[in-house]
Amino acid sequence: MTKRKLPEELKFIENRQAVQKTTTVSMAGKVCVVSGSTSGVGLAAVKRLARGGAQIVMVCRNPGKAEAIRTEILSQHHVGVDIISADFSVLDDVRKAADLLLKDYPRIDVLINSAGLHSTTRTTTPDGFETVFCVNHLAPFLLTYLLIDRLKQSAPARIIQVNSEGHRFGGLDLNDLNWERRHYMGIRGYGASKVAQLLTTWEFADRLKDSGVTINAMHPGDVKTNIGNNNGPLYRWYLHHIIWRTLKDPVISGEAVFYLAAAPELAEVSGRFFHLTIDEKPAAHALDREKGRKVWDRSMEMTGLIPDP
Numbered sequence: 001m002t003k004r005k006l007p008e009e010l011k012f013i014e015n016r017q018a019v020q021k022t023t024t025v026s027m028a029g030k031v032c033v034v035s036g037s038t039s040g041v042g043l044a045a046v047k048r049l050a051r052g053g054a055q056i057v058m059v060c061r062n063p064g065k066a067e068a069i070r071t072e073i074l075s076q077h078h079v080g081v082d083i084i085s086a087d088f089s090v091l092d093d094v095r096k097a098a099d100l101l102l103k104d105y106p107r108i109d110v111l112i113n114s115a116g117l118h119s120t121t122r123t124t125t126p127d128g129f130e131t132v133f134c135v136n137h138l139a140p141f142l143l144t145y146l147l148i149d150r151l152k153q154s155a156p157a158r159i160i161q162v163n164s165e166g167h168r169f170g171g172l173d174l175n176d177l178n179w180e181r182r183h184y185m186g187i188r189g190y191g192a193s194k195v196a197q198l199l200t201t202w203e204f205a206d207r208l209k210d211s212g213v214t215i216n217a218m219h220p221g222d223v224k225t226n227i228g229n230n231n232g233p234l235y236r237w238y239l240h241h242i243i244w245r246t247l248k249d250p251v252i253s254g255e256a257v258f259y260l261a262a263a264p265e266l267a268e269v270s271g272r273f274f275h276l277t278i279d280e281k282p283a284a285h286a287l288d289r290e291k292g293r294k295v296w297d298r299s300m301e302m303t304g305l306i307p308d309p
């Protein structure tokens with residue numbers, strides 16, 4: 001019997017089961033800055049990068065948690081592990097983290113934006129932004145923007161956006177980025193943040209053309225992490241008793257992030273979306289370049305960056 005071919009936009013169903021690519025390239029001497037590295041995908045990524053010899057800079061909101069991870073990594077690998085504090089729901093923290101990174105690291109070879117959350121309810125940050133939009137999109141947008149020149153000076157360099165198949169839920173409304181006019185739904189709020197990140201990833205890729213810096217986004221697999229644990233007891237029950245049973249070990253995410261950060265065959269690949277390590281077509285609404293330019297401008301405004309001339 002011949003296997004039915006899935007339409008391009010449903011390939012993620014197939015890609016979940018696909019054999020993933022790996023690399024054993026050494027990352028010795030490479031400085032890798034990783035947000036969200038105290039848990040889940042980001043933690044798996046720093047462990048894999050440390051095994052590959054990279055110097056790690058953990059950007060995280062909980063220094064105590066990061067310190068324990070640092071101790072664990074140092075007990076196993078001869079690499080540097082530094083910690084920089086930043087709560088991604090506070091954009092001033094992100095600016096301070098960027099300042100410290102620029103002061104202390106003359107080169108940054110890889111930036112991995114993994115910090116993120118999913119919330120079933122709408123909350124706002126001290127700056128008045130919807131929290132998921134801020135943590136998942138505005139904060140990594142700002143951090144990436146502020147580090148761009150250093151990444152260019154360090155070329156070849158790579159940026160990896162830990163995004164999500166959740167972008168397929170959509171939800172991005174340019175007239176309501178903060179969910180003030182619509183009823184908030186967790187998956188749509190999450191989807192909106194991930195669509196915004198994808199649309200600005202293509203914008204970054206254009207601006208980085210011929211600079212030696214690549215930027216790609218990825219879905220890190222469907223893996224058992226702490227995501228969603230901040231929600232109420234009913235959601236947590238569902239997460240722990242139903243969802244977690246279907247999820248995989250985040251070690252696959254670490255391996256995929258490492259591949260995207262290190263694989264020689266990706267040296268010049270930029271502006272792509274990967275399901276783990278497989279190049280995949282995102283949803284049509286995440287490929288709307290006209291909307292992308294508007295999201296870029298709004299993200300510049302919201303993060304207090306100077307608008308493009």
Ligand SMILES: NC(=O)c1ccc[n+]([C@@H]2O[C@H](COP(=O)([O-])OP(=O)(O)OC[C@H]3O[C@@H](n4cnc5c(N)ncnc54)[C@H](OP(=O)(O)O)[C@@H]3O)[C@@H](O)[C@H]2O)c1
Binds near residue numbers: 089135165166228
């Ligand atoms: N798990 C999956 O199956 C899956 C699927 C698709 C996409 N993703 C994406 O993967 C990324 C990582 O998520 P995960 O699954 O690894 O979840 P996780 O285990 O909850 O890890 C999230 C990380 O982000 C950090 N973080 C959350 N809010 C923050 C804030 N306000 N400021 C600074 N850091 C903050 C957390 O810090 P603490 O340790 O201090 O909490 C943690 O290090 C997210 O972008 C998520 O959207 C995950």
